[in-house]
Amino acid sequence: MxxxxxxxxxxxxxxxxxxxxxxxxxxxxxxxxxxxxxxxxxxxxxxxxxxxxxxxAVEEKWLSGVKLWLVMGPLILVFFLVLLDTTIVSTAIPDITNHFNSLADIGWYSASYQLASAVLQPLAGKTYVYFSNKWTFISFFAVFEIGSLLCGVATSSKMLIVGRAIAGMGTAGLQNGAMTIISACVPLHKRPALLGICQGFAQLGLVFGPLIGGALTQYTTWRWCFYINLPIGAVAGALLVFSRGVPDAHSKPPAMEVFRDLHHKLDLIGFVLLSPAIIMALLALQWGGNVYAWDSATIIGLFCGAAGNLLAWSAWNWWKKDDALIPVSMIRRTRVWSGSLVVGFLMSSLYIFVYYLPIYFQSADSASPTMSGVYMLPNILASLVLAVAVGKAVQIVGYYTPFSIASAIFMALGYGLCSMLSPTSTTGEWVGFQILSGIGRGMGMQMPLVAVQNGLPPAMVPLAISLCMFTGMLFGAVFLSASATIFTNSLRTFIVQLAPTADLDAILTAGATGFRKVISAEEVPGVLLAYAKSVDRVFYLCAALAALCLPFSFGLGWTNIKKKAQxxxxxxxxxxxxxxxxx
Known part of the structure; x- marks a missing residue:
């Protein structure tokens, strides 16, 4: 008794x-x-x-039906705008540099955006831990919109660069914010499908960016490449502001209590130590081989400074333990660091593929910038369809790791086949190769994001997601820089071999769509083949990055996330x- x-x-x-x-x-x-x-x-x-x-079980009121899609709709729209903004400026840059006579600033139009977004990623994750998901997301979106407005009304190149940096600061909390909100809306077993839908539709922004940017620049003005974010953003923002269904996954302390101890809650000292390391590393990668030689004092100094700051931050982060910007006990979990690496390698291969496939179409296949974007639709549509289908399949099967493993295999195969493209490749070949890589990416892009949430308490989910986004962006910058080096060196080598009488410097200056104007008709076949072979070398890197997703996919865990199994x-x-x- x-x-x-x-x-x-x-x-x-x-x-x-x-x-x-x-x-x-x-x-x-x-x-x-x-x-x-x-x-x-x-x-x-x-x-x-x-x-x-x-x-x-702890009972939660999950969203479903109309309430769920009233939240999902604006999230998808914002996610689309963020990825659209990363590529829409590419086709407008020639007009922008002509307008401001600012050819020397051309690299900063993209770099300022990427730097600001990458630097704020870890801090953005911390913000979602302590403040309302809804109002934190809206605040970051407002910053993004303000940056877009400044870009649109810019009266100088420097003002445009500042506007791009502010827009980048806003995007730092939007991608991981959308995924954090989704994780608070539905239980774990339903998240793969919704994450797949969100990411699948958002990827359309990467492809449609150059198309929309080219059309707006040609028929209106380059300023509409930034103004377009305002009316679309106003609709998404209004839906979010007036929505009462944006949940928090865990209770948040009163805002004033957080503000009183803000430096400790958000680990601002850790942020101050980590930010210079990221900035110096990314600047070295942006400038290396372009503005300065790789062995110059400037580049070596930036890398050394980045390493020193990183060591100081690592020591601080270890001392702070679970109060740190990136909690030590979280990052030590196999699912978290494996998932972050899978996201890093997957997104790197995607960025490189999306950047260099249009170069192949515009050079070796003589396509216009507009049509090169259209030719990429097989890849994006295959990715979208598989992202939705596989998300549903995970709900049925309960295991996400097999899909991540299959994703790495399909991506490596697809990118590897794309490295065989030549000026004589048929439509069936480049469509089929793209579909294979799109299937692979669609199968796997949401799996590591589901894995890092599995077993974590709700307060840690934003931090895990922000770590994945940060890794994807950092790896993307590193490997895009590597791909540029591979492409440029290969192009120089192959042009000398295949078109020895052509003016190498004139070809490189003219670019993928203008080189025909500076060479003779007899030299065209050799230059076309040189471009195709150089892009092929870059696709070797894509295939290798996709293959690296495979071993780390095994670290995502084998827990059955089906509701009945749990x-x-x-x-x-x-x-x-x-x-x-x-x-």
């Missing part, structure tokens, strides 16, 4: 604990919002010390005292 009373008392005490918030060190979070397995609870225990967690495990793990998890 005494034992029974003690058991009842213990049960009553634990039930009361479930109703309380589970404290992170100096943070406020609620219990894991889904039926938790032993593995998940142990994972949470690494991040939430001295907390009592039970495997009973509930079954939760029931099997329900206590007697021996089965309880004590943290």
């Amino acid at each position: 005494a034992s029974s009373d003690r058991s009842a008392s213990s049960r009553h005490s634990l039930e009361k604990d479930v109703e309380k918030e589970i404290p992170l060190p100096q943070e406020h979070v609620t219990p894991v919002p889904q039926p938790a397995t032993v593995e998940e609870l142990k994972g949470a225990a690494e991040i939430i010390p001295e907390a009592e967690i039970t495997p009973e 509930e079954k495990k939760a029931v099997a793990e329900k206590p007697d005292e021996k089965a309880r998890i004590e943290v």
Whole structure:
């Protein structure tokens, strides 16, 4: 009887604990919002010390039906605008440099945007931990819109660069913010489908950017490449402002309490240490081989400065432990660092492919800039269809890791086949190769983002997602720089071999669509083949990056995320005292 009373008392005490918030060190979070397995609870225990967690399900009011799509609609629209903004300026740059006589600033129109976005990614993740998902997302979107407006009304090249940097600051909290909100709207087993839809439609922005930018520049003015964000953004912003259905996955402390201790809550010292490291590394990659030689004092100094700052930040981050900008116990989890690396390699291969395939079409295949974008639709549409279909398949099967593994295989195969493209390649070949790579990307792009959320308490989800986004952007910058070096060196080598009488410097200056004006008709076939072979070399890098996704995909874990499987495990793990998890 005494034992029974003690058991009842213990049960009553634990039930009361479930109703309380589970404290992170100096943070406020609620219990894991889904039926938790032993593995998940142990994972949470690494991040939430001295907390009592039970495997009973914690009831949450998830969104569905119209309420869900009223939130998803503007998120997809904003995600589309963000990716559109990364490429729309590419076809407008010639007119912009002519307008401002600013050819020397051409690299900064893209670099300022990427630098600002990359630097703020980790801090943006921290912001979503402490402030409302809805108003944090809207705030970042407002910054993005202000940056777009400044670009549109720019009266000088410097003003345009500042506007691009402000827009980049806004985007830092939009991609990871959209995914954070989705994770708060639906349970884990439904997230792959919604993440796939969001990312699939957003990728259309990468392809349509040059098309829309070219049309707006040709028929109106380059300023509409930035103004276009304002009316579309106003619609998305209004839907979000007046929506009452944007949830938070965990309770947030009062805003004034956060502001009183802002430097500690957001780890602003860690941010100040990490930001210069990112900026110096990205500047070295932007300038190396273009503005300065790779062995110049400037580039070497930037790399050394980046390394020094990174070491200082690493020591600080280790000392801060779970209060750090990137919590130590989170990044030590296999799912988190494996998922971040998969995102990094996958997004790097995507950026390179999207950048260099139009160069192949415009040079070797003589396509116009507009048609080169149209020719990429097989890749994007295949990716969109598979992203949605595989998201649903994960709901049915319950395991995401097999799809990530298959994704790496299909991408590596597709990109590898694209490295065989030549001026004589048929339409069936470049369409088929694109479809294979699109299938691979569609199968895998949302899987690491689901994996890093699995087993994490809700308060850690924004940080894990922001780490993935940061890795994708950083790796993208690194490998885009590497691809530019590969392409330029290959082009120089092949032109000398295949068109020895052609003026090499004139060809390089004229670019992929203008070289025909500076060479003779006899030299055209050799230059076309040189361009095709140089792009092929870049696609070798794409295939290698896709293949690197394969080994790290095995680190994403093999937990069944189906609702019934989780509930079954939760029931099997329900206590007697021996089965309880004590943290």
